[in-house]
Amino acid sequence: MKFEPQDSFTHSLPQDPILENTRRQVSGACYSLATPKRTAKPELIHSSEEMASELGISDEELKSTSFLEIFTGNKIGENSRPYAMCYGGHQFGNWAGQLGDGRAINLGEKVYNDKRWTLQLKGAGETPYSRTADGLAVLRSSVREYLCSEAMYHLGIPTTRALSIAFTGDQVLRDVLYNGNPDYEKGAVVSRVAPSFLRFGSYEIFSSRQDYKTLTTLVDYTIAQFFPEIKDSSKEGYIQLFKTVAERTLEMIIHWQRVGFVHGVMNTDNMSILGLTIDYGPYGWLEGYDEGWTPNTTDRQHKRYRYGNQPNIGLWNLYQLANALYPLVEDAEPFEDVLEAYKNDYAVKYVAMMKDKIGLSSTDDGDADLLSALETTLQIIETDMTLFFRNLSLVTKNDTVDSVLAKIEISFYTLEELKDDALEKWKIWFDLYIKRLQKETTADEARALKMNATNPKYVLRNYMAQLAIDKADEKDYSLVEELYTLLKHPYDEQPEFEKWFAKRPEWARNKVGCSMLSCSS
Structure with missing residues (x-):
């Protein structure tokens, strides 16, 4: 080699x-x-x-x-x-x-x-x-x-x-x-x-030590090697670098939110300057949709890195990077402009991403309220994120509220809880959703294809990884191979792997490695 x-x-x-x-x-x-x-x-x-x-x-x-x-x-x-x-x-x-x-x-x-x-x-x-x-x-x-x-x-x-x-x-x-x-x-x-x-953190360490010579050398190397669109290493170039890093970081986090991925430990030393997901430690995938969930046992009390807070932590981390790069520019305003743009862009990109998830191509004044109501309704009873959004593509403009409920009931962990107030709230949301779909000009089949390219059918749930770990521990690598093969085509139906399109089994709810994990994981 x-x-x-x-x-x-x-x-x-x-x-x-x-x-x-x-x-x-x-x-x-x-x-x-x-x-x-x-x-x-x-x-x-x-x-x-x-x-x-x-x-x-x-x-x-x-x-x-x-x-x-x-x-x-x-x-x-x-x-x-x-x-x-x-x-x-x-x-x-x-x-x-x-x-x-x-x-x-x-x-x-x-x-x-x-x-x-x-x-x-x-x-x-x-x-x-x-x-x-x-x-x-x-x-x-x-x-x-x-x-x-x-x-x-x-x-x-x-x-x-x-x-x-x-x-x-x-x-x-x-x-x-x-x-x-x-x-x-x-x-x-x-x-x-x-x-x-x-x-x-590669840049923070030198700025914290006021070693601006090494910091400059590192930043100049970063631009020359990985950001060729930035033509020169200057104050303007450093701001352009920060702007690009902020944009890539936001893009990455929007993707995390889209598929229900929770990194678990978004410390600045775990944030890639290239906007890559890096350092897979106590990560997890949302089972029941819960904006307050974190897979990290170390974060159990304060839930700093919970699913719903990841965009805010991305911004906080960018503030720390801005502080590290500031000595090379000595002007706070351009950094502040980039950080403000992150906040504004997040609001726009998040709505666009969520509209893709529920299959809306056109614009309607009530879309923000519809999305907000969905996020609230999803948390009334435990509802599997992956199964819910994937099966939502089965809904047509001609469906009734009852027929929609039948199509997505697979996503409820405890179906018997879908009654009284919970059932009524779900019916209200589906009634609004069907009426909104009827304003779309896109055919049901085309909309379903687009939704299924946005909402994966298969993700690496923690219990799946744990099953592979247990087998590998016995020198049986067949499940590592099976999951590796499955996850190469997460948006495809793959009927031979249909058993993995299922809610987390009850035995895995509180099992070590299947629910919360430590940084030593």
Whole structure:
């Protein structure tokens, strides 16, 4: 496996001069060299032939011993100078100082078909940024990252990608729920891929230290490498960079809201400068539609990163990025204009997205009220988000309220609760919806096709991932393969996989890994 001899990141940015792999504060450098930890007995669980093709990796190479050794840390590929990135971050609203790649090691870059990719191992061992941790990862978190990053890509959501997942043969000590009950789990490593793994915190760390020289170098590199439409590195260019990052961040979050994805830990060190979904930790998918739901046990009390608050957190994080870039511009007004535009654009884009979800192409004065009423009605009794919006495409202009209810009753978790006041409110909303559909000129069939391209039939529910994890723990990778195949076509009917178009089973409601998860997940 060959990497680029001229890695753009390491050749353009300052390196930590200290070569010892000791935990420390790293100053004036964007990265530190770090060698992956050798694994005891690596075994490939799954690899993405699709992602390998994007990288120019042949099927033969993908199945080779050399590939397994490189992507589990036991061999250094040609031209590879493994390194960990330095960055800081705001965690749950508080500045945490230096964080960095504590369990991720970049192997290098690969160019294929005029696309430059960075390849990284997650769970490859300690780095100078590991603080008190071991830098390793376990099977459950690795399966979740591997499957979800690829699932998100096929949902049309900006994301990092995954190339492979493998057992390391090592045992890793983890306290799953941070409740004082640590236990050993099987170690694993994921190789993940992106044009860059730069985060908001990559810029915050240098600004917080008033190291404006390194900050400028990093920002100039970012523009030159990833934002070629910005012609120069100047104050105007820095504002244009911030504007583009804000637009991409909003686009990503609108997509999250569209499919019911909850990231779970939107700290600034988990926000990609490229607007990619990054760092799949305690994420989850809405089962019952609930704007107040968060999958993160650490966030259980304050619910900072709940589903309904994700757009606001995106804005808050952009404020922190603006503060980090401000010393390069020394003018607050253009940053404020971009942040104000984010708020205005969100309001418009959210309504447009929701209208797509319920199949409205034209404009009507009552649309905002119709959408607001829907969001309220969805939370009267537990209603599955994915099933509801997918089956809503079955509704026609000629339906009655009762026939509509029959088409969407599959989405109610406790159908016996659909009575009295709850039933009446649903009937009122469906009556309004049918009347609104009758104002549309689009035929029912065409509208259904458009809705089904917006509302996925299949998403990676937590219980599905947990079932795959449990089987993989027994060295049975069939369910990893099945879900990987299913999630490559989330908008298609796929009758052979119809069993996955179902509500979360009751046994999974409060099961560890199926409801809420910790950051150690």
